[in-house]
Amino acid sequence: MGIIALRQMRNGQKGKIVELATHDRTILRKLRSLGIIPGVSVRLLRRFPDTVIEIGYTKVALDRQYAALIYLSCKD
């Protein structure tokens, strides 16, 4: 069970968010509005040209700058 960056995950892989690597409150708020907070499980759907993840029943598109802030713990 290691901690990896979102951009290192495989398509279709699931993980639990453990950290958002920023102190910028505006960014944290934006991510929060999409349900991206530590503790939730997400699934990576696409990495290119930008990131798409699934949280609960929502799909969310993220620019690379934001995707790079997300760190997760994955089972495999």
Next chain:
Amino acid sequence: MHSIALIGNPNVGKSLLFYHLTGNYVTVANYPGTTVEITKGQVNLGGRNYVIYDTPGMYSFSPITEEEAVTRRLLWELAPDLVVHVTDAKNLPRMLPLTLELISAGFQVILVLNMMDEAEKAGVRINFTRLAERIGVPVVAAAFTQGRGVTALKREMIKLLAANKSQQFFILREHPLVAKAASFLQAQYPFSRQMVARLYLEEDQEIKKLVHQKESREVQEYLAGCLAKVKKQNDNELLLYRFRQAEMMLSGIFRTSTRHSKMGRLEALMLQPLGGFLLMVVVAYVGLYLLVGRFGAGYLVDLLEGVLLGEIVLPVFSAWLHRLISSPKTLDLLVGDFGIITLGLRYALGVILPIVSTYFFVFAWLEDSGYLPRLAFWANSWMRPLGLNGRAILPLTLGFGCGTMAVLVTRTLESTRERFIATFLLAVAVPCSAQLGLILALLSAEPVFLFLWLVMVGSIFFLSGKVLNSLLPGPRTPFFMELPPLRLPSLSAILQKTGARMRWYFREICPVFIGISVLLWFLQQTGLLQQISNFLAPLMALMGLPSQMGTVFLFGFLRRDYGAAGLWDLYQQGFLDGGQLLIAAVVLTLFLPCLAQLGIMMRERGLFFAMIIAGCALLVAIMAGFLLRLLFALAVI
């Protein structure tokens, strides 16, 4: 009068509920930010009338975009007697925090779990009774597309509106530092002190300023102390407080299935760079070229303007008026060259109506299907060099319908910088549907010209974006957006929506058209029209255009689509040859935005910036026209 506000994330069914309650459709859309302005309506509940507001999307009390700020201001200033929080049931864990915030701010709240049809299909199970107990406000399950839950909601609304506000005894737990800061506050606010304290501790600028005005020195010092403490601690905890609280409230009573939705093949295709491109070309070809250009601007215009109005209605009407009225001036005003009926109404009903409604129909279809947010995702990399992100696709695409409406929608963009760039591009290089339809119809006889027009306008679009991006200070804001599920739109919803937009459009343009007719009639009667035309003639000559084009550009400024219709007339009468037609089409596309758009630009961006944009548009248009003329001259040699 008592008032009610509908609050919630974008795309959860607020507009649909508004329709169910008031019988009045606003623009229901599938992406954030269509209800740009707050819509007001009336609803009768239990024999009493209430004012009801449909608000732009709102995620939390800490606004990120201007539309969210608008909603918060509405809550602050109007202090509605009842807030109906509409949510997407299957995404409740993400939306319940806002319910809690609304309760904490001191509002009477009803929580609506909408889209239960989708939640049930996805296997989500919710215990409504327990949820209502835990959060202390009524919970209503609904599926507004099927009309489900509307009656139950109305019943709860009547009950709460009849009850006394102060009967609400449920008190939500607050973060200890928020509770402490709240206890220091002395003044009265439209929001509860807890909420004011929390926003203060989140360093909300608007609230901070207010607190500084209203509270004594001493209180401010206490508050500053609390803020320092928050900063020393991990302030993530404060930011996530409501989320954790919501998690706790949902534990055991909100169950999801482990089944995962797969990404459909169509969706996968949309999100790929190549697939997305091909799809966009297909959508543009079918939607813009075939439907708007060929069908709307070709077939429908011929039918309405050519046959129905031109051959049947107007001649009969004009003959009738000639018998009725003897004053030549009055006749001229009504049915002369620039007559209110022969020009204004003919253009409005015969030319603009069919084209714009076809575009709005196509756009509504794209919106409701969920394609637009995916287009935004796909376009994000293309928007990067222009200093924009994928979000800008929404106003820009709408701009192909009506630039005036689109400038309003730039509010959904995050930074002033982006709003400026988008407004600029809309003014300079995005033709509105009436223009586009006519230009496509005019140029389609010569595919080469159509291609050249596309290249010319397209390069100016990218070039202006790039130049602005390098000139304007500040960074580009990164893209983030929710991708709502792909849905097969229902025809009735699309028709209703198209109808609502058309009503907005016509309320805006009919007076303008009539006004323009009167103005032109006046200019012609006084001989001023000729003078202006003479004055513009050298400019026209510079671009190799006949002097009559001056009047068309004048129309174009008064109303873009009107100008396009004037171009159509000139071409029909044989004043323009092929090359001139292309030049005229390019210049008219780039030319100043119409009067209505300029008005909205001044309101949204300020007089100064609006003038700068207008000046640039004029300059770019003339330069492009001159350049094309030179190119043609070279080609001939």
